Amino acid sequence: MDKYALLVRLQAKKGKEAEVDKFLRDALPAVSDEPDTSVWFALKLDQSTFFIFDTFxxxxxxxxxxxxxxxxxxxxxxxxxxxxxxxIEKLDITAVKMPEVIQY
Structure with missing residues (x-):
């Protein structure tokens, strides 16, 4: 089980929300090439607030x-x-419940 994580909060400039969304979607192939990045999520809280959560x-x-x-x-x-x-916040993972394989 991974014990280390990052939580990154991104606040899009007004009018740049769609570009931030695309930037995050386009980042998936690059992060897929990182063998030791176990989990990576790009998340959207509201129109202009985004997060990246990943584990290691x-x-x-x-x-x-x-x-x-x-x-x-x-x-x-x-x-x-x-x-x-x-x-960018460095987090320690204390507990997790997750299926063996998650694919989106």
């Missing part, structure tokens, strides 16, 4: 993800897409 087996995997393609793309497009700097 160890701290090295989490750090690798933070240095990966998605993190770099977020940094490059941050001022264009977001009204404030993405908020």
């Amino acid at each position: 087996p160890d701290e090295n995997a989490r750090q690798a993800h933070l240095s990966g393609k998605i993190a770099k793309a977020l940094a490059e497009r941050s001022s264009e897409l977001f009204s404030k700097t993405p908020e």
Whole structure:
């Protein structure tokens, strides 16, 4: 079971909501290429608030993800897409209930 996670809050600029949504959908192939990113969700709370939640087996995997393609793309497009700097929270997973295989 993974013990490490990230929760990233993204606040889209007014008029950029659809671009943020597309950015997150387009990120899926890149994160799929990360063997140690076990779970990755792109979530939408309301019209302009998005989250990324992902899990990792160890701290090295989490750090690798933070240095990966998605993190770099977020940094490059941050001022264009977001009204404030993405908020990245490092979390420790304490309990989980999940089927063996989840595919969307």
